Amino acid sequence: MTYPENYRYTKEHEWVSVEGDTGTVGITFHAQSELGDIVYVDLPKVGSVVETGQSFGSVESVKAVSDIYSPVSGEVVEINTLLADGPEKLNEDPHGAAWLVKIKLADPAQVSTLLDAAAYQAYIAG
Amino acid sequence: MPKPLGKIRPHFTQNEQLLFELSRPGKTGYQLPELDVPDVDAAEALGAGNVREAIEDFPEVSEVEVIRHFTRLSTWNYGIDLGLFPLGSCTMKYNPRINEAVARIAGLAWAHPYQPESLSQGAMEIMAVLEHHLGDIFGMDEVTLQPAAGAHGEYTGIMLVRAYLESQGNPRKKVLCPDSAHGTNPATAMIAGYQVETLKSNGQGMIDPAVLAAAVNEDVAAMMITNPNTVGVFEENIVQIAGILHAKGAQVYMDGANLNALVGVARPGDFGVDVLHSNLHKTFSTPHGGGGPGAGAVGVKSHLAPFLPGPRLKKTDGQWTWNHDLPQSIGRVRAYYGNFGVLVRALAYIMAHGGPGLKTATIDALLNANYIRARLKDYFQIAYDAPSMHECVFEDTKQEKQGARTGDIAKRLIDYGFHPYTVSFPMIVHGAMMIEPTETEPKAELDAFCDAMIAIAKEVEAEPEMVKHAPHLTRTSRVDEVSAARKPVVRWKP
Numbered sequence: 001m002t003y004p005e006n007y008r009y010t011k012e013h014e015w016v017s018v019e020g021d022t023g024t025v026g027i028t029f030h031a032q033s034e035l036g037d038i039v040y041v042d043l044p045k046v047g048s049v050v051e052t053g054q055s056f057g058s059v060e061s062v063k064a065v066s067d068i069y070s071p072v073s074g075e076v077v078e079i080n081t082l083l084a085d086g087p088e089k090l091n092e093d094p095h096g097a098a099w100l101v102k103i104k105l106a107d108p109a110q111v112s113t114l115l116d117a118a119a120y121q122a123y124i125a126g
Numbered sequence: 127m128p129k130p131l132g133k134i135r136p137h138f139t140q141n142e143q144l145l146f147e148l149s150r151p152g153k154t155g156y157q158l159p160e161l162d163v164p165d166v167d168a169a170e171a172l173g174a175g176n177v178r179e180a181i182e183d184f185p186e187v188s189e190v191e192v193i194r195h196f197t198r199l200s201t202w203n204y205g206i207d208l209g210l211f212p213l214g215s216c217t218m219k220y221n222p223r224i225n226e227a228v229a230r231i232a233g234l235a236w237a238h239p240y241q242p243e244s245l246s247q248g249a250m251e252i253m254a255v256l257e258h259h260l261g262d263i264f265g266m267d268e269v270t271l272q273p274a275a276g277a278h279g280e281y282t283g284i285m286l287v288r289a290y291l292e293s294q295g296n297p298r299k300k301v302l303c304p305d306s307a308h309g310t311n312p313a314t315a316m317i318a319g320y321q322v323e324t325l326k327s328n329g330q331g332m333i334d335p336a337v338l339a340a341a342v343n344e345d346v347a348a349m350m351i352t353n354p355n356t357v358g359v360f361e362e363n364i365v366q367i368a369g370i371l372h373a374k375g376a377q378v379y380m381d382g383a384n385l386n387a388l389v390g391v392a393r394p395g396d397f398g399v400d401v402l403h404s405n406l407h408k409t410f411s412t413p414h415g416g417g418g419p420g421a422g423a424v425g426v427k428s429h430l431a432p433f434l435p436g437p438r439l440k441k442t443d444g445q446w447t448w449n450h451d452l453p454q455s456i457g458r459v460r461a462y463y464g465n466f467g468v469l470v471r472a473l474a475y476i477m478a479h480g481g482p483g484l485k486t487a488t489i490d491a492l493l494n495a496n497y498i499r500a501r502l503k504d505y506f507q508i509a510y511d512a513p514s515m516h517e518c519v520f521e522d523t524k525q526e527k528q529g530a531r532t533g534d535i536a537k538r539l540i541d542y543g544f545h546p547y548t549v550s551f552p553m554i555v556h557g558a559m560m561i562e563p564t565e566t567e568p569k570a571e572l573d574a575f576c577d578a579m580i581a582i583a584k585e586v587e588a589e590p591e592m593v594k595h596a597p598h599l600t601r602t603s604r605v606d607e608v609s610a611a612r613k614p615v616v617r618w619k620p
Binding site (some may be wrong): 037040060064087 | 553611
């Protein structure tokens with residue numbers, strides 16, 4: 001599996017991709033693989049404020065319900081409505097079509113403190 | 127199709143229709159006498175808004191059809207009376223029949239909670255004696271029997287912590303839970319109004335005192351600790367851990383789900399616990415295969431006792447009474463006095479065993495779990511090297527190489543006539559297989575189980591695809607759990 005070079009990652013297995021002052025957030029291929037078949041995704045409301053390291057929603061698989069921790073702080077400006085009826089997309093394309101939320105970043109510079117693709121892959125191998 | 131296997135439970139193999147399918151218009155299971163009073167229109171008498179509409183398609187069946195339907199279904203069930211039920215963490219021990227005999231004594235079985243106290247002295251004495259024995263076993267000063275089951279006991283316990291800390295002037299903000307905790311621990315803390323902070327376990331699956339020391343401050347109300355923990359390992363640093371928490375004014379809550387590994391050998395009250403619950407339906411062997419009812423007795427040290435749920439038992443002039451004058455109590459947590467029938471069985475179990483008997487049960491539970499661990503360790507990867515207590519936890523890393531995971535092995539175990547072990551919990555173990563035999567299994571049954579597990583380990587090597595599609599010898603082959611969760615069908619339609 002390839003982990004996009006332009007994304008940043010957390011040890012909680014989320015990724016964030018930044019364009020301008022907006023960060024798109026999702027969970028990693030490794031996360032969906034550990035969770036198994038995902039059956040439900042609970043996302044925050046547009047307009048809610050999220051903080052780094054705080055849970056903003058959850059992912060439910062046949063095995064477990066896991067919190068999703070925000071890699072960044074800011075305001076949720078869009079959520080991925082595809083996932084309500086198609087949670088399996090998180091298993092199929094976690095780094096692409098199955099992004100979770102878009103967040104207007106409180107501090108875009110904060111993203112550079114997260115893991116890069118190589119460091120994340122070393123972390124999960126490790 | 128695979129070959130016939132060693133131990134197979136014979137099934138009554140016909141399929142069973144739903145009651146809706148058995149229904150025939152006009153059939154009933156009752157017969158009422160002719161109406162001998164004037165007929166009244168319900169809508170006129172009560173108002174149309176208060177009258178329920180007829181239920182469409184309600185099954186119409188005779189009594190014998192209902193009895194046969196459910197009796198046939200009951201033969202499809204698997205329970206502890208059929209064989210080993212190795213569901214880790216659930217403590218599916220045999221339920222001795224003496225407990226049932228005692229619970230059916232007419233004065234107990236037919237007791238009503240609204241009977242006057244003067245007619246309830248025996249029932250109240252039973253509760254008082256049980257509180258006393260549990261206090262002894264826990265090493266705690268006082269016990270409440272009200273909570274209906276384990277998670278309810280947790281909630282009661284953390285509410286006691288909150289009430290105590292509030293009385294000290296500050297309820298505090300956080301509850302700590304190790305990452306191996308039962309999911310009910312963080313859920314309890316949240317419902318009680320606390321933030322949850324999760325602590326990472328060390329390489330032995332235990333709480334790391336250094337990690338704990340860094341996390342504890344004056345915001346921490348309590349830590350919720352399961353001991354032995356969910357990987358079946360005794361938290362050997364528990365005294366030091368309790369000391370770290372107490373030094374900052376935090377309380378030690380013990381989840382007593384695994385108390386059956388300690389009874390008669392070690393007392394939580396002696397190793398620093400302030401409050402704990404015990405699942406009487408696990409440790410004290412009351413039936414819980416059908417989901418309950420349970421009982422989640424909570425024991426506390428004296429500083430928490432004023433906050434216990436009321437009413438409390440009190441003896442005045444040789445008579446038991448209910449004391450409602452408890453100004454600091456968190457209030458009632460359960461209607462009446464808990465699940466009384468469960469309490470009677472738990473006391474029967476304790477008294478039938480006596481102290482030495484309970485200790486022997488504990489030691490035998492550990493022996494059985496370690497016997498299974500020793501027999502299976504060459505075939506399955508043990509999760510942690512630390513000694514196992516009453517259950518052993520393996521991970522599926524060896525079998526994963528062939529593509530078979532813990533869930534597949536569990537399904538294949540059904541073909542061998544056993545209920546599966548606990549699958550994929552605790553979550554800190556990769557592909558967990560959590561096995562708890564309890565003390566009540568004869569060696570022959572443990573061996574039959576181990577033989578089945580070893581046979582499956584070999585099947586995973588020789589024909590992994592067969593294991594991945596198990597079960598093969600059951601009435602229903604593997605069900606599609608993913609579709610069932612994603613697109614649940616919750617209602618039968620013709």
